[in-house]
Amino acid sequence: MTTTFALDLAPFKFLIHTSAKHLYSQLTDLYSPDVLLHTRSDCIYDFEINYKNRFWQPGGSLAFQLGQQHFRYADPDQIVPMFEWGLNWCVATYQSRYLCIHAAVLEKGGKAVILPAPPGSGKSTLCAMMMLQGWRLLSDEHCMINPVDGAVLPCVRPLSLKNNSLAVISKLFPAVDLKQRTENTHKGTMAYLTPTEQSWLYRHQTARPKLVIFPKYNAAANGLSGYALSESALFMQLAINSFNYSVMAETGFHALHQLSSEAEGYCFEYNDGQLAIDQIEELLHEE
Amino acid sequence: MKSECLAFTRSPVDYCARATRVQWTGFIQEARQHALLGTCYFLARDSDVWASLPDEVQTHLLSGFHYAEKQKITLLNEMMELEKLFSGSDVPAVLVKGVAYRLAEYKFARGRVFSDIDLLIPRSHYGQALQLLKDAGYLEFSMSAYDRRYYLRWTHQHPPLTHFIRGANIDLHHHIFPVSSNEHLLVEPLIQNSEPLPGSAFSTPSPAFLFMHAAVHLFYQDETHKLIKDLCDLHLLYQEVVTRQSFQHIIDAAIQSNAQAAVYYALHTLQQIFYTSIPKEISQIAPAASKYRLWQMQFLLTHLLDTTSFWHRPAHFFWFVRGHLLKMGPFTLLYHSTSKALEQFRERRVLSKKQQQLDEQTRPGDAH
Numbered sequence: 001m002t003t004t005f006a007l008d009l010a011p012f013k014f015l016i017h018t019s020a021k022h023l024y025s026q027l028t029d030l031y032s033p034d035v036l037l038h039t040r041s042d043c044i045y046d047f048e049i050n051y052k053n054r055f056w057q058p059g060g061s062l063a064f065q066l067g068q069q070h071f072r073y074a075d076p077d078q079i080v081p082m083f084e085w086g087l088n089w090c091v092a093t094y095q096s097r098y099l100c101i102h103a104a105v106l107e108k109g110g111k112a113v114i115l116p117a118p119p120g121s122g123k124s125t126l127c128a129m130m131m132l133q134g135w136r137l138l139s140d141e142h143c144m145i146n147p148v149d150g151a152v153l154p155c156v157r158p159l160s161l162k163n164n165s166l167a168v169i170s171k172l173f174p175a176v177d178l179k180q181r182t183e184n185t186h187k188g189t190m191a192y193l194t195p196t197e198q199s200w201l202y203r204h205q206t207a208r209p210k211l212v213i214f215p216k217y218n219a220a221a222n223g224l225s226g227y228a229l230s231e232s233a234l235f236m237q238l239a240i241n242s243f244n245y246s247v248m249a250e251t252g253f254h255a256l257h258q259l260s261s262e263a264e265g266y267c268f269e270y271n272d273g274q275l276a277i278d279q280i281e282e283l284l285h286e287e
Numbered sequence: 288m289k290s291e292c293l294a295f296t297r298s299p300v301d302y303c304a305r306a307t308r309v310q311w312t313g314f315i316q317e318a319r320q321h322a323l324l325g326t327c328y329f330l331a332r333d334s335d336v337w338a339s340l341p342d343e344v345q346t347h348l349l350s351g352f353h354y355a356e357k358q359k360i361t362l363l364n365e366m367m368e369l370e371k372l373f374s375g376s377d378v379p380a381v382l383v384k385g386v387a388y389r390l391a392e393y394k395f396a397r398g399r400v401f402s403d404i405d406l407l408i409p410r411s412h413y414g415q416a417l418q419l420l421k422d423a424g425y426l427e428f429s430m431s432a433y434d435r436r437y438y439l440r441w442t443h444q445h446p447p448l449t450h451f452i453r454g455a456n457i458d459l460h461h462h463i464f465p466v467s468s469n470e471h472l473l474v475e476p477l478i479q480n481s482e483p484l485p486g487s488a489f490s491t492p493s494p495a496f497l498f499m500h501a502a503v504h505l506f507y508q509d510e511t512h513k514l515i516k517d518l519c520d521l522h523l524l525y526q527e528v529v530t531r532q533s534f535q536h537i538i539d540a541a542i543q544s545n546a547q548a549a550v551y552y553a554l555h556t557l558q559q560i561f562y563t564s565i566p567k568e569i570s571q572i573a574p575a576a577s578k579y580r581l582w583q584m585q586f587l588l589t590h591l592l593d594t595t596s597f598w599h600r601p602a603h604f605f606w607f608v609r610g611h612l613l614k615m616g617p618f619t620l621l622y623h624s625t626s627k628a629l630e631q632f633r634e635r636r637v638l639s640k641k642q643q644q645l646d647e648q649t650r651p652g653d654a655h
Binding site: 011012013015041042043044045046047048066067068069094095096097244246247248249250251252 | 307308309311312315316319320341343344345346347349350353354356357360512
């Protein structure tokens with residue numbers, strides 16, 4: 001039996017056909033009822049996804065597919081993380097209207113802070129801490145820049161946390177509920193944080209880029225240290241962290257140029273995320 | 288469901304006026320699947336419907352546009368490398384297919400995605416050209432011994448050459464159709480009728496021969512996954528060819544190349560799918576086409592393009608067999624199928640053993 005439902009996210013809408021009986025109810029844990037919907041005929045969907053098991057696949061693995069394009073097989077007990085990774089894959093691979101940087105983005109007072117970083121640097125933990133302290137989440141994975149006006153587009157989705165981050169967040173915010181905890185994925189233990197109400201509510205509202213922070217958590221560090229990046233160094237670092245800079249050629253170059261001249265870039269190293277957040281607040285209020 | 292991309296290509300203005308939002312969803316998925324986003328972007332721009340397109344559709348057509356622009360740069364860069372190679376030699380090289388459309392400045396080539404550079408070299412200079420490319424770092428990459436022999440013995444091209452640093456692919460052809468076929472197409476007229484590109488060592492076939500080649504490519508092939516793209520290409524190419532040369536030139540190209548049947552089927556199909564009006568001169572090549580084959584092709588195409596049809600899946604199989612039969616005749620096909628099946632069986636056994644060993648040692652890779 002196939003179930004069909006839609007995720008009416010901004011800026012992309014997904015249409016999902018799945019054979020997994022519980023996927024829909026599992027996703028009600030993560031997505032607001034405003035975005036997890038029944039399909040409508042007055043809506044254009046950007047990505048039509050099949051997430052179904054195949055009779056020749058032993059153990060009931062589900063194949064995540066966009067059209068004929070195959071992403072991965074998911075174990076039956078790991079369908080939620082693989083679904084989330086699949087959506088990331090669609091956005092990172094199949095759109096190049098917007099420049100897409102691998103980064104978390106949060107906003108306060110109309111000003112966006114972009115946190116690009118390679119996996120394992122503590123980006124998601126910092127992002128979760130900021131969101132739980134009242135920042136509006138735009139995305140924990142995809143920083144979308146509109147090349148036309150240089151604005152940051154939100155791409156609000158559940159915030160994914162893994163391994164040590166889970167314990168850190170539970171300790172700092174005991175009241176917070178981590179959803180859909182899944183053990184033994186190839187990235188370890190995964191769990192999700194639902195975006196705050198204001199993050200869902202303003203999911204169509206863009207922000208101006210103001211700060212770009214490259215965070216690095218280091219337990220052995222002494223407090224917080226950091227340095228400012230030159231405009232050209234910032235440009236190069238953003239290009240390295242971008243999914244589609246090379247595809248967007250000239251348009252991508254102009255978009256990155258605008259971003260790196262409009263925003264200021266810093267590298268942070270810290271042993272306590274709160275120190276980094278306080279410093280970010282301070283930088284944001286300068287001028 | 289019928290193909291949305293074909294309907295859009297037929298008339299962007301009509302399509303935009305009538306398409307429902309459900310159809311637009313299908314259109315985006317299909318255009319992405321068949322790499323037609325860039326082509327449709329330029330069609331929308333040229334026919335002045337861009338501003339009326341829904342925002343979601345613009346998103347994906349823009350993505351296709353960016354991708355096509357990027358590919359243009361990659362292609363021109365690679366051509367500059369090849370230019371250095373060939374301008375220093377006396378090898379007459381003809382560019383064919385996608386790269387010819389692009390360099391001969393066909394409008395529809397602006398949004399086209401290509402996967403390799405197709406070069407056609409006369410038999411007399413073929414060995415020389417191959418050596419030239421190999422010396423410049425275009426190398427053959429791993430392929431089974433059977434597949435390599437298959438290429439060399441039965442097809443019209445060398446096993447694909449890939450540049451060892453840049454990764455660019457070159458298909459080096461000496462004919463327009465597999466030598467194992469019983470169709471006896473001629474390649475010499477196409478080479479004689481090619482026109483040099485200004486300031487370059489390369490030439491491109493004249494418009495009529497370019498169309499003839501596209502027709503041969505489409506109607507003697509066995510693959511179905513690129514069918515919709517190939518049909519759109521053929522239609523858009525025809526529209527431009529008839530503005531560059533007269534229809535009689537197409538007929539002459541077909542007759543000279545002994546490709547009357549393929550060209551006849553192609554024109555007939557354009558009439559069937561895109562409602563193109565074909566001049567009556569087509570009757571000169573009609574006798575070469577067999578009624579049975581015409582019916583067979585129409586039947587298969589109709590069902591290949593209609594995903595709801597009962598015959599949709601069987602049509603894929605029949606198209607595959609039909610293409611192979613045309614390429615190599617029944618006896619060679621029998622030999623080829625048997626060898627291929629045996630080879631795949633052996634390969635799978637080795638692979639699954641290897642995979643089991645690997646799985647025990649490693650975990651799956653990073654999934655974004």
